[in-house]
Structure formats: C-alpha cells, structure tokens
Amino acid sequence: MTSPNLTIPSRLARRRAATAENQRPAWEEPPSVPGRLSKGVILGLVVLAVTFPLYVVVVTSLSSTEAVTRAGGLVVVPRELTLSAYVQLLSGGVVTKALMVSMGVTVIGTLFSLVITVLAAYGLSRPGSLLHRPLLFVVLLTFLFGPGIIPSYLLVSSFGLIDSYASLILPTAISAFNLIVMRSFFMGIPGELIDSARVDGASEFGILTRIVMPLSKAVVAVVGLFYAVSYWNAFFNALLYLNDNNKWPLQLVLRTYIVQAQQLPAGAGGIVTSPGMNLAPAPTLAIKMAIVVIAVLPVLLAYPFIQRHFTKGVIIGAVKG
Amino acid sequence: MTTVAESRRLRRSSRGGANWRQRFRKDWPLLLMVSPVIVLLGVFHYFPTLGNVIAFQDYSPYAGIRGSEWIGFGNFARLFAEPEFWSALLNTLTITGFQLVFFFPIPIFLALLLNSVLSVRVRTMIQGVAYLPHFFSWVLVVSLFQQMLGGSGLLAQSLRTHGHGAFDLMTNPDTFLLLVTSQAVWKDAGWGMIVFLAALSTINPALYEAAAADGANRWRRMWHITLPGLRPVIVLLLILRLGDALSVGFEQFILQRAAVGSEVSEVLDTYVYYQGLLVGDFGYGAAAGLFKGVVGLVLILVANRFAHMMGEQGVYSKS
Secondary structure, rough: HHHHHHHHHHHHHHHHHHHHHHOOOOOOOOHHHHHHHHHHHHHHHHHHOOOOOHHHHHHHHHHHHHHHHHHHHOOOOEEEEEHHHHHHHHHHHOHHHHHHHHHHHHHHHHHHHHHHHHHHHHHHHOOOOOOHHHHHHHHOOOOOOOOOOHHHHHHHHOOOOOHHHHHHHHHHHHOOOHHHHHHHHHHHHOOHHHHHHHHOOOOHHHHHHHHHHHHHHHHHHHHHHHHHHHHHHHHHHHHOOOHHHHHHHHHHHHHHHHHOOOOOOOOOOOOOOOOOOOOOOOOOOHHHHHHHHHHHHHHHHHHHHHHHHHHOOHHHHHHHH | HHHHHHHHHHHHHHHHHHHHHHHHHHHHHHHHHHHHHHHHHHHHHHHHHHHHHHHHOOOOOOOHHOOOOEEEHHHHHHHHHHHHHHHHHHHHHHHHHHHHHHOOOHHHHHHHHEEEEEOOOHHHHHHHHHHHHHHHHHHHHHHHHHHHHOOHHHHHHHHHHHHOOOOOOOOOHHHHHHHHHHHHHHHHHHHHHHHHHHHHHHOOHHHHHHHOOOOOOOHHHHHHHHHHHHHHHHHHHHHHHHHHHOOOHHHHHHHHHHHOOOHOOOOHHHHHHHHHOHHHHHHHHHHHHHHHHHHEEEEEEEHHHHHHOOOOOOOOOOO
C-alpha cells in the first residue's frame, strides 16, 4: 500500500516541477500573436528543411517502378512500397563491397583511434608529470597548421600505402579535438581517487583501466562515436589514396553514381537470385536513393546516442574551452 | 651527519639530473601511453610538414626530394603570375565574405529563437533535428541538394509538371555562391547554435526580471541584456572565422567543381589538388599549398592576438 502512495505524489510533483520550468515567469509579458506565429513557422521550417529531403529519399528508395513513373521522378506520396532496391543492392556487387569496406574501416579505425586517444589523454592528464607540457604542446600545435595535401600524398605513397586500407586510417587517426575533450574529462576525476589507488600499489595502466575508464564511459562513448562518424563520412582520404575502385568506400560510390550521376554498372545492383523473394527489379532511381539511405543510416542510428550526451555537457564544456 | 647528507641529497635531487631520473622512474608509464599518439603525429603530421620544401624544388617523383633540383622561389614566381591562382584566391575570399554576412548571423538568430521556446521538450526535439546534418558527409549533403534542387530533382520535376521550363540550380555558375552558402547553412547552422545556447544559459535570469520591473520591453531586454551577454562569444567566433578566411571547406567544392565549372568553384584547396596532384606538378602545387598554409597561420595568429587585445580569451591562452 505504501509504495503507490509514495510514487504517485512524487510523479505528480515531478510533473508540476516540469510545468513550472515550462511556464512563463510572472514578470514576462505574453508574446503577441503574430510573434508567436512567426516563431512557430520559422522553427517548423527548420525542422522541415532537415527532415523533408530525408523523407523523400527514403520513400523513393522504397518505391516500385510504377510509382516512380507515375511521380515522374522522386516520390513524395508513398504507394506500393517494396524493398527490392535494397535486396538488389545488398545481394553482391559494387555497393555491397563498398559497404563492407566502409564498415571495416569504421570499426577498425574507431577502435585504433579510441585506444591511442584514451592512452594519450590519460598520459597527459596527470598534473606535473614529466614532459607533459611539451607533449601537450605537440598535440595542440596540430590545430594551427596541417601538412598540406601534396606532402601528405607523397609521404603515404613513399610508404607504399597507396591502395591500402591503412591509408584510410593512419593519416587521420588522431583528432586533437577529441583528445583534448577526453583529457579535460580525465582531469576532472578527483586526484585523491587516483593517488589512493597508487598507494595501494596499482600501476598507471591499472589505474586507467580499473578506475578512470569505469568513470568515463560517457566521454569514451561520445568520442568513439565522433571517430566512427568521421571514419564513416571520410571521402577525401579515399579519393587521394585509392586508385583501385574495387577498394572504394561507400562515400566514393555515392559520389560516383549520385553526384557525378554515372551509369550504374550492370552488376551494381546485383541480381535477385533468391527465387522465393519474387521481386520485380527496382527502378534505377530507387536504387540510387537506396544507396543514399545506406550511406546515411548508420549516422542516423548512432545519432541518438551522441545526442544523449550533449545534455551531459561533455561537448559543450569542451567547446567552451 | 645524517642531516648534512640528507640536505645534500635533497639539493642534488632538486638540481637537474637525478631529479629527472627520479621523475622518469615514476612517470615512464605515462610517457609510454602518450608515445603512440606522438609517433603518429610525428610521422603523419610533422614529418610531411617538412616535405613542403619541395615548393622550392623542380620536384620529380622519380628523383625524390634529395635528387630534385632546387629552384628557389621559382614556383612562387610562377604562382603569382598565374591568373587562375588569383581567381582561386578571389573565389575563396568572396565565399568567406559572403558566408560571414549570410551564414554567420543565422546560428545566433536561431539560438535566440529557440531559447525563447518555453517547452523543454519542444526545444530538445528541435535541437536534435537541427544538429543532425552536421554529422552528414559532404557527399551526402551535395547528393541531397542535387535531388532537391538539381536538374532532375524534386523542384525541377514539379516545375516541369506545372509547365515551366528546365531548371537546375546545381550547374548554374551565377547562383553558385548562394548554393554553397545554403548548403553550409543547412549542414552547420544548427550545430553552430550550440555555442550560443551555452552562452545564453549563463546569463543571469535575475537581470531580465529587474529590467522588466524597470519597464524594459522584450526587444530592449534583448538589446541590453542578451546581446551584451553573447558579445564575447560573437567576437571570438568572428575573429576565428576571419583567421580561417582561406579555408572554405574542400570536399564541398571538389564535389561540385565539375558541375558548375572551375571559374566560380575553384578555391585554394581545390587549386592545390588539381594543379599539384592531378596535373602532377608537385612542386608548384606544394608552393600554392604552402602559400595558403603560411598566410593562414599568420591570419590565425593575428586574429588570436586581436582577440586578446579585445579582452577575450583566444583559441590558446597566453600562459
């Protein structure tokens, strides 16, 4: 009997607190009707500007030949949805291959970047440690200038890394920004906690894995997602270092067949081989839009996790410096 | 005697050598942890930076840096005599200037608008949607714009069904400036709000209440409280943008160069890429890249000095 009595008032109180927060303070005059209206219209347009193109692309990618023909191109009103474009794209061919490459580079690159970033961020986060100032300076200085396109290309090519997947990871493996975000989080962990572990005989590595990491799950997740998104989106590295179009990641495929509007190769969509499926071949436009959707989907899936941590101030704190 | 020995040991440890050795014995695991990052930055950032010396060479990939002939400032002389280079520089500065006027204020405006929304849930929802395109790649953004505004895009398609003529914003050089700016706004204006929203949240609400009690209306409160509260952030970002005037984004332009032609879309970065890598004129391309890098560095340092003079905290603090 007691538990509902306890929970119901607290829930009510929470709702009351929420509405209090949502309420206009007594001293503030209510906005005029046109003012309120134009605010709503502008913010509505902002939301629409982002969501509408995505919506059209998704709907078109799911449309049949007939629907595309009737719409005269992109489809706004969904009718007779079919997955055949996706089935065709993912049953082998250029896009399947590129998807594998992008996923592989993203997973391996993110793990690699995250591990060395965590190590360095911790190594630079202990106040007064040997050489930490000059080493931090070496990291920060990378904000001010880059090596330039041509010297980078010559270096990668002199290492024999042209046409290797390593060329998509190693040159851009470290983001100084991510490192600084993580370091400033580590510096916020109370020194007493770390000192007491040291007194108990823990090594620095032990302190990092057993004390610092469990306290830093949020920042590690955010930095990991930042790295993952940047690997997934990377386009220029591949343009620069890969001549072999069999090794192309998804972004280059997207550029070739959508931005440059080159004809999809005959086998690009793959062939629907599974007899049970009984799908009509998808129209070219639906296939193209399905490539766009495949390129954006992982970002959309990762986004809620990134967004959840905005509120924790991880990023805002770092942006403010 | 022990005290004398102790004090001597103390003195010695505070003097160079032994102290360093001691600190090294304590801190070597930390140094080991930092080393992979330092090695990677050394190999892929600092070492190729030195490679910019080929800007002073008639560089041939077969002869390498050691075997190529040194020609002093020959590449730079060619660069400064080349109208295409000046056109790329002019395009870059035009785009920066245009975006300073038509992009820069939008995040401030949006942040003010969003901040005045009372419902926390609506605010969070709009923030979520507005930040999203920041995480899209440029290839994706250009693809989406093409599908909406291009020759076979949605807008052209509906104009056609209503009997209007052909329409293609993606290949029109006259509207290119507008196009790239609206792409930049679409992608990053929402994300740009983050800094201003953070600054708005630090303004003391009691100030507004006091001003309202003194009879200041909505607009006067914005003018006398909100904008002064945002001023440091606005000044800092403005200065940073000016310091970064030579960078307008590379991928966005390389993706659309073929469609609208190099006359309007060639910026410094794409110029380096085409002249240096695609034409294979490495020394010349490196000279153009080095010009951009050095002028850019000077601009950033000047901008930062300027920020300090204005009493703001710059990108890096002086300590």
